[in-house]
Amino acid sequence: MIRARGLARSFTARGRTVEAVKGVDLDVAEGELVGFLGPNGAGKTTTLRMLTTLLRPTAGEATVGGCDLLADPLGVRRRIGYVAQGGGTTGECRVQEELELQGRLYGLTKADALARGAELVERLDLAGLDQRLTKTLSGGQRRRLDIALSLIHDPKLLFFDEPTTGLDPQSRANLWEHIRRLRGEHGVTLFLTTHYLDEADSLCDRILVIDNGEIVAEGTPDSLKSRVSGDGVTVGVGEGTVAAAAEVAGRLPGAHEVTTVDSSVSFRVPRGDTALPELLRALDARGIAMTSVQVRRPTLDDVFLTLTGRSLRDAEQGAPAEQEAVHA
Numbered sequence: 001m002i003r004a005r006g007l008a009r010s011f012t013a014r015g016r017t018v019e020a021v022k023g024v025d026l027d028v029a030e031g032e033l034v035g036f037l038g039p040n041g042a043g044k045t046t047t048l049r050m051l052t053t054l055l056r057p058t059a060g061e062a063t064v065g066g067c068d069l070l071a072d073p074l075g076v077r078r079r080i081g082y083v084a085q086g087g088g089t090t091g092e093c094r095v096q097e098e099l100e101l102q103g104r105l106y107g108l109t110k111a112d113a114l115a116r117g118a119e120l121v122e123r124l125d126l127a128g129l130d131q132r133l134t135k136t137l138s139g140g141q142r143r144r145l146d147i148a149l150s151l152i153h154d155p156k157l158l159f160f161d162e163p164t165t166g167l168d169p170q171s172r173a174n175l176w177e178h179i180r181r182l183r184g185e186h187g188v189t190l191f192l193t194t195h196y197l198d199e200a201d202s203l204c205d206r207i208l209v210i211d212n213g214e215i216v217a218e219g220t221p222d223s224l225k226s227r228v229s230g231d232g233v234t235v236g237v238g239e240g241t242v243a244a245a246a247e248v249a250g251r252l253p254g255a256h257e258v259t260t261v262d263s264s265v266s267f268r269v270p271r272g273d274t275a276l277p278e279l280l281r282a283l284d285a286r287g288i289a290m291t292s293v294q295v296r297r298p299t300l301d302d303v304f305l306t307l308t309g310r311s312l313r314d315a316e317q318g319a320p321a322e323q324e325a326v327h328a
């Protein structure tokens, strides 16, 4: 459905050139739900805007929905839907009018546009809201209307920029269900950007991780997580015993990345659950009291940290509910 090679885009602003996207290769197969994950400013929106013909690449080539991006941008546009970050509604129009207008823009007759709009209103749980001004819709309803608008011409490939940014946890979960259904029941191929780890983890078949304009990793959420070697263990110990506890932890089979902060020791082991009894015995033998313990399976944030040395969670500031979900 999507094949891009060496896609690049730079911007020049105030005499300074920013290489926003530095030669991205990507492939998305029919029926896939692929996530483009990266921190703010990584190049996600720029890539999406190129793939949707809204921005001309500085270099590279791509076919989208079977059409060449540069030679046949109109063909691409006919075959795709695009839900932008800010949505596309004006606020002063009614839901039904927005859908009808969008249908007419895609060349549907008035009757067809109305019929298609009515079908999408049902499909996206907007029934009863046809005559509402779009500015009076809730955030989740507005996002669902954005999806309906992008589907008016029945595209089989949908691009979605940051689907749930700004939504409360309940609306996010609801939108995820709609996105799953688009793929599961209607066979739509989806390519979405996100900087939420839990969104990428629970929603996507495959994730492309982008940082600084380059794809730094790619795979299923599980395969990406398996790149991080082992579970993370953090043990709290009594005052003055942290150095001895770190020494004990470092001797456990397969233990690595041993670090200490205040009175806690963190390390990685292949299996956290089986390492714990042994650790307890060893600490006991040295007379070290354990005050707390936490075992953590690798997360996508660990993957990002391993790849780039930085935490993606920093990019999630302002979305505390999502953070809790990741670490639950």
Ligand SMILES: Nc1ncnc2c1ncn2[C@@H]1O[C@H](COP(=O)(O)OP(=O)(O)OP(=O)(O)O)[C@@H](O)[C@H]1O
Pocket (backbone or CB within 6 Å): 011, 012, 013, 018, 019, 020, 038, 039, 040, 041, 042, 043, 044, 045, 046, 047, 195
């Ligand atoms: N029109 C522009 N002019 C100059 N620089 C730009 C322009 N658009 C994007 N950039 C820069 O390109 C880089 C990538 O931006 P982009 O919006 O693609 O990132 P992103 O991953 O989508 O971030 P976010 O999650 O914040 O949307 C950033 O450094 C950004 O400042």
